[in-house]
Amino acid sequence: MAKVSxxxxxxxVLAHGQVQPWISGTxxxxxxxxxxxxxxxxxxxxxxxxxxxxxxxxxxxxxxxGRFEFGETDAEKNLEKFxxxxxQAGLKLIVRPGPHINAELTHFxxxxxxxxxxxxxxxxxxxxxxxxxxxxxxxxxxxxxxxKLYNETALWFDALAPLLKxxxxxxxxxxxxxxxxxxxxxxxxxxxxxxxxxxxxGWYRTFLEKRHGTLKAxxxxxxxxxxxxxxIEPPRYFAGEKYQDLPYYLDWSRYKEWxxxxxxxxxxxxxxxxxxxxxxxxxxxxxxxxSPYNTNEAEQGNYGLEVVGLDDYQRKxxxxxxxxxSAYLAGSSKLPFIPEFGSGxxxxxxxxxxxxxxxxxxxxxxxxxxxxxxxNYYMIVERDRWMGSPITVDNKIRKPYFDFYAGWNAFLAKxxxxxxxxPRDLLLLxxxxxxxxxxxxxxxxxxxxxxxxxxxxxxxxxxxxxxLLEEECPRWTDNQWRYILKNHLPAFxxxxxISSEKMEGxxxxxxxxxxxxxxxxxxxxxxxxxxxxxxxxxxxVPSLDENLRPHSEFKELQNAFQANVGxxxxxxxxEWNEKEIGRILTEAGVQSVAEWAPPxxxxxxxxxxxxxxxxxxxxxxKTVSFPSPMKKGxxxxxxxxxxxxxxxxxxxxxxxxxxxxVRP
Amino acid sequence: MIHPDVVxxxxxxxxxRNFVDISKIAQPNPRTLYVLHENGRILKAWDxxxxxxxxxxxLNPSFEKAEELRLQFKADEVQLIDRETxxxxxKEALNLEKARDLTGYxxxxxxxxxxxxxxxxxxxxxxxxxYDYFHYVERTKAFIREKLQPDCVFLIGVNxxxxxxxxGVFVFTGGLVTTVSTFETFEGKEGMDAALPATHQNLMTTxxxxxxxxxxxxxxxxxxFELFAKxxxxxxxxxxxxxxxx
Numbered sequence: 001m002a003k004v005s006x007x008x009x010x011x012x013v014l015a016h017g018q019v020q021p022w023i024s025g026t027x028x029x030x031x032x033x034x035x036x037x038x039x040x041x042x043x044x045x046x047x048x049x050x051x052x053x054x055x056x057x058x059x060x061x062x063x064x065x066g067r068f069e070f071g072e073t074d075a076e077k078n079l080e081k082f083x084x085x086x087x088q089a090g091l092k093l094i095v096r097p098g099p100h101i102n103a104e105l106t107h108f109x110x111x112x113x114x115x116x117x118x119x120x121x122x123x124x125x126x127x128x129x130x131x132x133x134x135x136x137x138x139x140x141x142x143x144x145x146x147x148k149l150y151n152e153t154a155l156w157f158d159a160l161a162p163l164l165k166x167x168x169x170x171x172x173x174x175x176x177x178x179x180x181x182x183x184x185x186x187x188x189x190x191x192x193x194x195x196x197x198x199x200x201x202g203w204y205r206t207f208l209e210k211r212h213g214t215l216k217a218x219x220x221x222x223x224x225x226x227x228x229x230x231x232i233e234p235p236r237y238f239a240g241e242k243y244q245d246l247p248y249y250l251d252w253s254r255y256k257e258w259x260x261x262x263x264x265x266x267x268x269x270x271x272x273x274x275x276x277x278x279x280x281x282x283x284x285x286x287x288x289x290x291s292p293y294n295t296n297e298a299e300q301g302n303y304g305l306e307v308v309g310l311d312d313y314q315r316k317x318x319x320x321x322x323x324x325x326s327a328y329l330a331g332s333s334k335l336p337f338i339p340e341f342g343s344g345x346x347x348x349x350x351x352x353x354x355x356x357x358x359x360x361x362x363x364x365x366x367x368x369x370x371x372x373x374x375x376n377y378y379m380i381v382e383r384d385r386w387m388g389s390p391i392t393v394d395n396k397i398r399k400p401y402f403d404f405y406a407g408w409n410a411f412l413a414k415x416x417x418x419x420x421x422x423p424r425d426l427l428l429l430x431x432x433x434x435x436x437x438x439x440x441x442x443x444x445x446x447x448x449x450x451x452x453x454x455x456x457x458x459x460x461x462x463x464x465x466x467x468l469l470e471e472e473c474p475r476w477t478d479n480q481w482r483y484i485l486k487n488h489l490p491a492f493x494x495x496x497x498i499s500s501e502k503m504e505g506x507x508x509x510x511x512x513x514x515x516x517x518x519x520x521x522x523x524x525x526x527x528x529x530x531x532x533x534x535x536x537x538x539x540x541v542p543s544l545d546e547n548l549r550p551h552s553e554f555k556e557l558q559n560a561f562q563a564n565v566g567x568x569x570x571x572x573x574x575e576w577n578e579k580e581i582g583r584i585l586t587e588a589g590v591q592s593v594a595e596w597a598p599p600x601x602x603x604x605x606x607x608x609x610x611x612x613x614x615x616x617x618x619x620x621x622k623t624v625s626f627p628s629p630m631k632k633g634x635x636x637x638x639x640x641x642x643x644x645x646x647x648x649x650x651x652x653x654x655x656x657x658x659x660x661x662v663r664p
Numbered sequence: 665m666i667h668p669d670v671v672x673x674x675x676x677x678x679x680x681r682n683f684v685d686i687s688k689i690a691q692p693n694p695r696t697l698y699v700l701h702e703n704g705r706i707l708k709a710w711d712x713x714x715x716x717x718x719x720x721x722x723l724n725p726s727f728e729k730a731e732e733l734r735l736q737f738k739a740d741e742v743q744l745i746d747r748e749t750x751x752x753x754x755k756e757a758l759n760l761e762k763a764r765d766l767t768g769y770x771x772x773x774x775x776x777x778x779x780x781x782x783x784x785x786x787x788x789x790x791x792x793x794x795y796d797y798f799h800y801v802e803r804t805k806a807f808i809r810e811k812l813q814p815d816c817v818f819l820i821g822v823n824x825x826x827x828x829x830x831x832g833v834f835v836f837t838g839g840l841v842t843t844v845s846t847f848e849t850f851e852g853k854e855g856m857d858a859a860l861p862a863t864h865q866n867l868m869t870t871x872x873x874x875x876x877x878x879x880x881x882x883x884x885x886x887x888x889f890e891l892f893a894k895x896x897x898x899x900x901x902x903x904x905x906x907x908x909x910x
Contacts, residue, residue, distance in 0.1 A: 106668045116764040126751040128758025131771075137668040138763035138771040237747070347672040347680060347844065354681035388677030443707055444700060444747055449757050449775050450795065452745075455716065456700050459707040 003168070003278040004175045006306045008334050009373055010418050012280070014092075015170040021418040022337065022373070023409060024051035024094055025380030028103065029082040030060050032383060034075045036395045037082060040381055041089040043391050047402060048409030051175070052086060053094035053376050055101040057109040058156045065113065065152075068159040083167040083174070093173035094376065097160055099153045099267070100181045104346045104385040106137050109181075111152075115139035119148045122185075123197040125236040125445070130194045132186055133448055141186040144263035145200040154270065161274035168278055176279050178339065179268045179305060182286040183260050184293055190445035191253050191291070192237050200259070205229045207255045221547050222248045238441045243464040243515070247547050249440040256292040261303045268304030280306035284339035287311055289325075289495065291436040295332045296497040307335045309374075313342035315353055316362040316655055319619045323370045323602065324481045324493060330371025331427055331492030332502070338367065343377035343401075344388025356388060357400045358655065362617070364408060365638065365657035369604050369615040371492060373418055380405065411638045411659070420606040420613065425590040426491040427503060428480050429511040431473060433496060433518050433546055438470045465515050466540060476512035476539070479576060486599035488592045489585070496521035503528050508588035513537040516544035522553035530566025534588035536581070538573035596629045601652060612662040613637065618652035625651045634660040665769050665805055667840040674849040676831075683830040690893040692792065694740035697733055699723060702747050711737055730789035742789050749785025753778065767840070773801045793896075800897060807901040812880055814839040817871045819881040821847065822889045823858035829886045835875050843875075850874070859885070868908040881906035 003015045011021040025044060029037060044052055061068045061077055071078025086093045101109030114120050121140035122130040130141040142149050169175045185194055194200075209229050212218035219226055223244060226232050234252050239245075268281050283305050285293045298308040310329060314322050329336035341364070342355045367375065382389040390401035411417070443459050446452035458470050467473075484491045494502065496511065496518060503509060509528055522542060529535045541558060545551035556563030557572045571584050593605035594614065601624055602617040614634065618624050627649050628634060634644040639658035644650055652658065696712045699719050706721035717737065723729070723744065730742040757775040766774060780791050794800055812818055818834045828847055835843035847853065850870050856863045864883040872879040882903055892900040 116760050118760065121760060124754065124758055126754035126758065128755040129760045129763075131758045131760065131763045133763075133768070133772055133775065135768045135772075136666045136670050137768045138766070140760055140763065236751075344677060347675045354677055354684045356677050356681055383673075385672045387672075387675040387680060393673055444745075444750065447754060449754065450750075450779060452700075453698060453710055453712065456698050456708050456710050459700070460716075 002280065003170065004280060006280050006335050009336070009421065011335070011374060012092075012175055014175065019418070020050065020092060020175070021412065022051065022335065023049065023375060023412060024053045024092075025049050025343065025377040025405075026053045026055075026340075027381040028379070028383050029054055029079070030057065030076050032076075032381065032393055034078065034081065036393075037085050038089070040391055040395050041085060041091060043395065043397065043402075044380060045089060045091065047380070047390060047405045048413060049091070049380070049405075051092040051094060052380075053096065053378075054082075055103045055109065055181075056095055056097040056160065057101055057103060057105060058098050058153075059105065059107055059109050059111045061160075062111045062156065065111075066155050068156075070163065079163060080167070083163075083172055087167070087173040091173060092169065092175045093167075094176045094178070095164065095174055096178040096181060097156075097164070098181065099149070099156065100142070100183070102181055106134070107139050108132075108186075110142065112139075114142070114149070114152060117148070120146045120152075121197070122146075122195040122200070124188075124194045125192045125196055127196070130186070130188065141188070141194070143195050143197045143200055144183070144259055145195065145197060145203045147199065150266060150270075153267070157270050157274055161271070161276060165275050168276070174279060177271065177276060177281050179264050179271070179281045179283050182284055182311065183264055184285055185256075185260075187286065188448070189288055189292075189439075191249075191256065191439045191442060192235065192445050193447070195259070196234065196236070201234060203259060203262070204234050204252070204255045205232060207258050208232060208251060211251065211254070224248070237445075238443050240441070240464075243544075243548050246437060246440070246464075250436060250546070253291045253436050253440045257294060257297065260292055261298055261301055264298070264305060265303040272304065282307040282309065282337070282339065284309050284311050287325075289328055289430065290432065291439050294432065294495070294497050295329070296495060296499070296502075299332075299334060300497075300499055307333060307337050307374075309333065309337035309339040311340035311378075312338050312363075312367075313340070313345065313353055313355065314359075314363065315355060316359045316619070319363070319366060319602075319617075320481065320485070322363050323366055323485065326367045326370035326372045327428075327481075327491065328493040328495075330373075330422075331494035332498060335374050336372050337374035337376075338372060339376050340378040341367070341375050343380055343390070343405075344382065344386055346385055347387045354388070357404060360401070361404055362619075362655045362657060364404075365615070365659070366602075366617055368412075368417065369602070369617060369657060371422060377405070408638075415613070415637065416608075420608045422604055422606050423490040423593070424492060424505050425507050426484070426489055426585065426588075427506040427509045428484065428491055428493045429498065429509060430477055430493070430495040431512050431514070431517065433516060433521070434469055434473045434512070434514050435495075437516075438473060441470070467514065469514060472539070473512055473514065476576070480510060480512070483578065483581065485602055487582070488594045488597055488603040489590055490593055490605065491590075496524075498524070500524040500527055503533075506533060508534040508536060508585060508590050510536040510585075512539075513542050514540045515542065516546065516548055517542035518546040519551055519553075522551070526553040526565065526570075529568040529570050532567035534569050534571060534584065536571045536573060536584055536588075539575060541572060596626075598624060598626050600624060601626075611664070614660045614662060615657060616650065616652055616660070617657040618654060621654045623651060623653055625649050630662070633663040635663060637661050665801075665808060665839070665841055666767065667837065667842045668767070670841055670844065672844045674845045676846045676848045679828060679830045679846045683832070686830070686890060686893045689890070690896050692896060694792070695738070696741045696743060697737045697739040698743045698745065699733070700745050700747060701725070704746075707747070711739065713739075725784040725787050727784075727787065727789055730787055734789065741792070742787075744784070744787040744789075746785040749782055753782050753786050769799070769801050772799060776801075803897070803901070808836070808839065811901060811905060812836060813878055816878045816880055817875045819847075819867060819871055819879060819883075821858065821864065821867065821881070821883045822886055823883070824886045826857040826859055828858045830889075833871065835877070864906060865908070868906050872908045872910040876910045878910060879906075879908045881908070
């Protein structure tokens with residue numbers, strides 16, 4: 001039995017059974033003079049943090065191949081000393097030992113000796129090595145299929161594991177470990193960019209064999225005549241002419257999804273083999289939620305990961321995406337968690353999102369407002385190549401930032417916010433099959449070395465499907481979330497990879513559907529309806545499965561807009577019609593948390609033990625005022641002061657989030 | 665021009681944010697007509713301003729054809745991209761030895777120059793000075809070579825009233841930038857009137873002493889700085905620099 005585990009929707013369960021809310025911040029010990037470590041930890045505590053997080057950089061601790069420095073001569077690398085100080089301070093520690101860490105280091109934390117090795121480098125569709133054109137120094141992105149990389153990583157893990165093991169909770173501060181970092185092709189998200197290295201192609205063929213079982217089954221699926229799995233070459237761009245050609249291309253995308261998870265599984269297994277067995281492992285995808293990334297599969301599959309979160313670095317103006325990301329995690333993950341949330345920004349590439357206090361004051365509460373339960377602020381201590389954190393590299397305080405985190409953490413602690421839950425009325429599902437296909441149907445890919453507009457990738461030719469999927473599917477998905485926001489509906493998001501267990505408890509599920517959908521996803525939706533829920537779909541009824549073969553679990557809808565199945569119903573929405581959507585959702589029992597609130601503001605509601613709190617956010621430059629028609633008064637908990645009696649005006653300042661307790 | 669081990673410390677984020685936002689204005693952002701083709705068979709044509717467009721095919725790519733399309737579609741730039749040639753470009757550019765041997769910016773510049781030598785199969789008309797955010801590599805290098813010294817510290821201060829709107833401190837070692845900061849790195853100088861020449865000279869002296877290198881300085885107010893940005897920083901390097909020995 002692990003000494004630390006994950007409490008669903010709450011946090012970590014520690015050795016003595018208490019639940020620790022996961023609110024942490026990042027501090028890179030090796031980039032700060034050791035004399036500052038203890039006083040900085042004290043300042044971190046003063047902000048109300050009970051957990052800190054750090055990378056452990058392989059490339060920094062390695063002196064030469066197989067030899068490592070942990071403070072014997074260089075005090076800044078004295079990892080055990082750092083662990084001890086964290087423990088003495090009464091803080092818990094999250095470690096992220098790689099092998100990949102990025103950390104804005106020149107070689108992303110890998111030893112530089114590995115970064116130009118053809119046996120480690122990933123290969124792109126063009127046949128070139130996957131060179132990462134970073135400003136100080138370009139290097140090759142490693143291949144997740146490189147056995148040499150795993151062999152070299154083993155040397156690092158061998159050296160580090162004993163040190164970690166003797167500092168695990170409760171003897172030491174370590175309560176969780178991240179497996180690798182942002183595993184996902186180093187920001188190259190296109191289906192046909194990488195990895196085409198010989199070892200990766202070997203993995204691809206192994207994957208095809210696992211997926212199809214026999215060559216005959218594969219040939220039946222593709223309509224092909226391959227004589228062996230070894231004879232199958234991966235696609236390097238989409239050249240299909242009809243929809244029956246798609247399975248071959250979709251399998252390449254599926255392989256890439258699997259490759260990420262298989263890489264994480266191997267690394268997790270390497271830690272377990274070295275005795276790190278008593279703490280949960282987690283992973284962070286860098287942001288996107290479509291192929292090759294999937295939180296549901298990474299958590300549900302047998303990959304050794306307890307929690308899979310999504311990183312986020314955005315200015316407040318993109319609140320639409322930030323709120324949806326939070327709702328996605330709340331609908332998908334065991335513990336809705338952002339492992340890296342921008343507290344400041346890297347100064348490295350003069351990136352366009354230099355986040356400042358105005359962004360953090362708005363976006364941080366916004367995340368919690370839409371269901372986030374766990375967060376790691378990256379970074380709360382500045383260092384080389386990072387700016388805008390509450391504590392500087394020499395332990396000075398940036399007061400507005402420091403005060404904000406201290407105040408927000410106090411709010412979370414005082415309310416025990418991790419114990420509050422929003423109503424789960426509605427679940428929005430992104431159609432993962434369609435989104436995978438959209439990426440697989442590209443005839444070319446833009447590249448870091450040469451920008452190409454996305455639209456160029458979809459050629460002019462007779463359409464395979466009724467709609468241009470690359471236009472129609474995102475339109476429906478975006479419209480759905482826009483509809484949720486303006487109507488203040490209690491909704492979470494996920495995608496069609498979700499398990500049927502995670503769909504339990506909702507009143508309705510709404511998913512954009514087109515000609516094809518995974519059989520398992522179809523069955524899950526049907527089961528949800530049969531057990532009493534409402535499934536809203538459209539504009540088309542799926543009539544094909546994931547291999548584009550005839551299959552539909554929704555035959556009742558082929559000639560009707562609505563059908564009762566079991567205790568619930570299936571409803572088809574052929575066109576976007578908000579009046580009709582409103583009627584269907586109301587009938588399903590989905591209720592606005594504040595139908596009286598203006599559509600331009602955001603509003604969510606949480607409950608605990610019969611008590612209620614309301615979040616209001618104003619995502620615009622103008623103040624918004626409106627009367628409270630509630631029969632009960634409101635008491636300000638965050639972002640405002642005083643009380644609002646029934647009929648009194650609520651005033652929301654520009655770019656503000658306020659939290660109110662509803663008087664009993 | 666950036667050392668692989670460059671250190672960025674004591675950077676004040678609001679000043680950097682101002683610089684980042686103004687740098688977006690400095691992007692040329694041309695209206696571009698992209699034509700993706702396969703050995704002349706047109707796959708898709710896309711105008712960055714108006715979206716999908718129709719270009720009659722088959723295409724016989726040449727500079728003359730690119731110019732004809734540029735005028736026809738009122739574009740600033742035309743890119744005629746044969747898919748195979750584009751892949752050949754990527755294969756050549758994704759070169760492990762070049763990545764290992766060149767500095768990061770030299771690698772960027774090398775890949776840029778390579779893309780302009782791919783013939784009619786990957787034709788960009790007219791050629792741009794750069795294709796990447798913030799990176800006017802050749803001009804920046806010329807400025808460093810002609811106006812600074814291989815070992816020096818360069819200050820840039822842009823004031824709005826008596827406050828710094830943006831600032832930068834760039835320490836050069838052997839011709840490469842080894843440290844980047846804003847004026848936050850100069851402790852005890854907060855609150856000085858950013859508009860005053862005396863403040864500028866004070867910072868110059870402090871920088872020369874702190875880094876034990878000759879300091880060069882460029883100080884101006886926000887309005888002319890924004891004008892330079894709108895002109896893609898052209899002629900800004902011709903400003904007279906302050907110079908202070910350590």
